[in-house]
Amino acid sequence: MSAQPESLEFLPAAALLSEREFTTVRALIAEYAGIKLSTQKRNMVYNRLLRRLRARGVGSFAEYLEVVQREGSDEREAFVNALTTNLTAFFRExxxxxxxxxxxxxxxxxxxxxxxxxxxxxxxxxxxxxxxxxxxxxxxxxxxxxxxxxxxxxxxxxxxxxxxxxxxxxxxxxxxxxxxxxxxxxxxxxxxxxxxxxxxxxxxxxxxxxxxxxxxxxxxxxxxxxxxxxxxxxxxxxxxxxxxxxxxxxxxxxxxxxxxxxxxxxxxxxxxxxxxxx
Structure with missing residues (x-):
C-alpha cells in the first residue's frame, strides 16, 4: 500500500524524491518557466512540492510528476508557482x-x-x-x-x-x-x-x-x-x-x-x- 501524503514529512527528502525525479523536476521547470534549478536545490524542491502532493492527494513524487505532465494538466501552473522563489520586501535596496x-x-x-x-x-x-x-x-x-x-x-x-x-x-x-x-x-x-x-x-x-x-x-x-x-x-x-x-x-x-x-x-x-x- 502506498504511503499517505501526510507521512512523507517524516522521511528524508532523498528517500522520497529520487535523483531521477529531481532531474525530471529540473527539466520541467526549465521547460515551463525557463528556470534553471541548481543541483543543490533538491531539499527546497522536496519541501515545496510536498504541499502539492498533499493538495492533490497523491502518495509519491513519481505519481505527482505524472499528474503534472499529463496533456492539458491543471497542475502545471501550481507546479510552477510552488517552485518560484518570491523573496521581496518594501523598499528593498x-x-x-x-x-x-x-x-x-x-x-x-x-x-x-x-x-x-x-x-x-x-x-x-x-x-x-x-x-x-x-x-x-x-x-x-x-x-x-x-x-x-x-x-x-x-x-x-x-x-x-x-x-x-x-x-x-x-x-x-x-x-x-x-x-x-x-x-x-x-x-x-x-x-x-x-x-x-x-x-x-x-x-x-x-x-x-x-x-x-x-x-x-x-x-x-x-x-x-x-x-x-x-x-x-x-x-x-x-x-x-x-x-x-x-x-x-x-x-x-x-x-x-x-x-x-x-x-x-x-x-x-x-x-x-x-x-x-x-
Whole structure:
C-alpha cells in the first residue's frame, strides 16, 4: 500500500524524491518557466512540492510528476508557482528608490507626462507599491505595471493587503501617507491607499515566453533578482528585449549582485546596480 501524503514529512527528502525525479523536476521547470534549478536545490524542491502532493492527494513524487505532465494538466501552473522563489520586501535596496524619485522629478520638469514603470518579477507586490509610493512622493504623475509568472503571488499583489509585520521597517510618516490600518476583523492588516491603487495594474507574464503582449515603452524597468534563474544566453536575449522597451534615457534597476547589463552597448552605469538606456 502506498504511503499517505501526510507521512512523507517524516522521511528524508532523498528517500522520497529520487535523483531521477529531481532531474525530471529540473527539466520541467526549465521547460515551463525557463528556470534553471541548481543541483543543490533538491531539499527546497522536496519541501515545496510536498504541499502539492498533499493538495492533490497523491502518495509519491513519481505519481505527482505524472499528474503534472499529463496533456492539458491543471497542475502545471501550481507546479510552477510552488517552485518560484518570491523573496521581496518594501523598499528593498533603497538606493533604487532614491534614484527613482530623482529621475521622476526630472522627468516631470521636462515632460509632464506620467512616468511609466514596469516591475517584471513583482512577486507579492511590495516592489510595485514601493515604486508607486516613490512616484507619489516625487510629486509627479506615474503608472506602474507589475507582472510575474506566479498567479498566486499576483493575487496577493493586486489585493494590496498585507500583515502589519510586512511594513515594520517603513517610517511612520510614510506609513500614514500610503497605508490604511485594518480594524475589527481586519486588525493586524494594512492596505495600500486608493491613491496608490489608481497608479498600478497587474498581469501574468513569463519572461521566457517567445512573444510578450504588446506594451508601450517604459521610463523605468525593475528587473531584480530574477535573471539568476536564467542561463547566460537567455539573459542576453532578455536584456535586448528590455532595451527595446526602454525610452532613451530610461533606467534599468537590477538586483544587488547582478551586473549583466554592463556588457550591453545600449546601457551605461548610472549608480549602484542601476543602468541608463543610451
Amino acid at each position: 533603497p538606493h533604487h528608490f532614491e534614484l527613482l524619485i530623482s529621475h521622476a522629478q526630472q522627468h516631470a520638469a521636462r515632460r509632464g507626462a506620467p512616468l511609466r514603470c514596469w516591475s517584471n518579477a513583482c512577486s507579492t507586490g511590495e516592489e510595485v507599491w514601493s515604486i508607486a509610493m516613490a512616484l507619489r512622493e516625487s510629486g509627479g504623475a506615474g503608472e506602474v505595471l507589475g507582472t510575474d509568472i506566479d498567479t498566486d503571488v499576483l493575487n496577493t499583489a493586486q489585493s494590496g493587503v498585507y500583515r502589519s509585520e510586512r511594513i515594520a521597517g517603513i517610517p511612520v510618516e510614510r506609513l500614514r501617507k500610503h497605508f490604511l490600518r485594518g480594524t475589527g476583523a481586519n486588525d493586524g492588516l494594512v492596505s495600500v491607499r486608493p491613491e496608490l491603487r489608481a497608479m498600478a495594474r497587474f498581469g501574468q507574464l513569463n519572461l521566457q515566453s517567445p512573444v510578450w503582449p504588446a506594451m508601450e515603452r517604459f521610463d523605468v524597468i525593475f528587473c531584480r533578482n530574477v535573471v539568476i534563474y536564467f542561463d547566460r544566453e537567455f539573459q542576453k536575449k532578455l536584456l535586448t528585449r528590455m532595451a527595446d522597451l526602454l525610452v532613451p534615457g530610461g533606467l534599468l534597476m537590477v538586483g544587488h549582485s547582478e551586473s549583466f547589463p554592463a556588457a550591453h552597448p545600449g546601457f551605461r552605469s548610472c549608480g549602484r546596480t542601476a543602468y541608463q538606456r543610451i
